[in-house]
Amino acid sequence: MSQESRELRLAATLVEFADTLIGDFDPALHLSRLADRCLEFLDARGAAVTLLEGNGRPGPLVHGARQPQSVRELLEWEQESGPVRDSLAPGRTALAVSLVSREAAARWPEFTAAARRFGIASTYAVPLCRHETLLGALSVYAPHPPSAHGELAIAQTLADATTVGLLNHRAYAQYRKVAGQLREALASRVRIEQAKGMLAERWGTTPDGAFDTLRQYARRNRRPLDQVARAVVHRTLTDSQLRPDRYGPA
Numbered sequence: 001m002s003q004e005s006r007e008l009r010l011a012a013t014l015v016e017f018a019d020t021l022i023g024d025f026d027p028a029l030h031l032s033r034l035a036d037r038c039l040e041f042l043d044a045r046g047a048a049v050t051l052l053e054g055n056g057r058p059g060p061l062v063h064g065a066r067q068p069q070s071v072r073e074l075l076e077w078e079q080e081s082g083p084v085r086d087s088l089a090p091g092r093t094a095l096a097v098s099l100v101s102r103e104a105a106a107r108w109p110e111f112t113a114a115a116r117r118f119g120i121a122s123t124y125a126v127p128l129c130r131h132e133t134l135l136g137a138l139s140v141y142a143p144h145p146p147s148a149h150g151e152l153a154i155a156q157t158l159a160d161a162t163t164v165g166l167l168n169h170r171a172y173a174q175y176r177k178v179a180g181q182l183r184e185a186l187a188s189r190v191r192i193e194q195a196k197g198m199l200a201e202r203w204g205t206t207p208d209g210a211f212d213t214l215r216q217y218a219r220r221n222r223r224p225l226d227q228v229a230r231a232v233v234h235r236t237l238t239d240s241q242l243r244p245d246r247y248g249p250a
Helices: 002-020 029-039 069-080 081-090 102-107 109-117 150-205 205-222 224-231
Strands: 044-051 058-061 123-128 133-142
Touching: 002 029, 002 058, 002 150, 029 044, 029 058, 029 133, 029 150, 044 069, 058 069, 069 109, 102 109, 123 150, 133 150, 150 205, 150 224, 205 224
Parallel strands: none
Antiparallel strands: 044 058, 044 133, 123 133
C-alpha cells in the first residue's frame, strides 16, 4: 500500500468510526473493527479493546475478527495480568513495554512467556477517553517497539475516533429515547382531550366535567388515564361503565 493510499484509507476509517448515528449501531462490532484496523495500519500481530465496568474494574474484552488464534490466547493472559490492565486506572497513554526485558518477565511472567512464544516483542495501550470519560483501553501487540510519533500516534487517533463515535451514539440514543417519550406524552394528551370532547358532547356537560369522570373511573379501576381515554375513543368503554350512578351498573 502506497503512502498516499494508506493516508486515504486512514481518513476513510476515521469517518467510518465517527458514523454512529444510526438505529442499528452495534458497539461490539464497532470495537471489533477498531481492533482489526490496528492490524492494517500499525503492523501489529493483534489488538483488542478492554472495556471498563461501571465500578472502574476491567470488564469485557473485544477483539477483531481477523485476530489469529495465538493472539486470542494471549488476550486471555492479558485479562489476568498484563500491562494493559495497569494502564486502565490512570487512563493515559502507556509507553511501549518491551516483552523481552527482564523487568517485564518479572512483573508479568505468564503473559510475557506467552507473548514471546507468539513472536510478540512489545505491547502498548492507549485509552478510549474523551473529556474525562474513560471507556477502556486499546491494546496493541507488535513484533517490534512502536515509534513514538508513528504507531503510537495512529493508535491514539484511531482510539479517539472510536470513542467519539461511541459517545455520540450514546447521546443520540438518549435523545431518541427522550423524543419517543415526548411523542408518547403528546399522543396521550391528544387522546385524553379527544375523549373529553366526545363525552362532553354526548353528555351535554363541560370538558372539565367529562375529565373528572374519566379520572374517577381510572382511579376506581386502577387503570392509567391514557388507557381509559383510548377505550373511550375506540368506543370499548360504555357510558354505563363510566357513570354507573346515572346509567345503571356495568
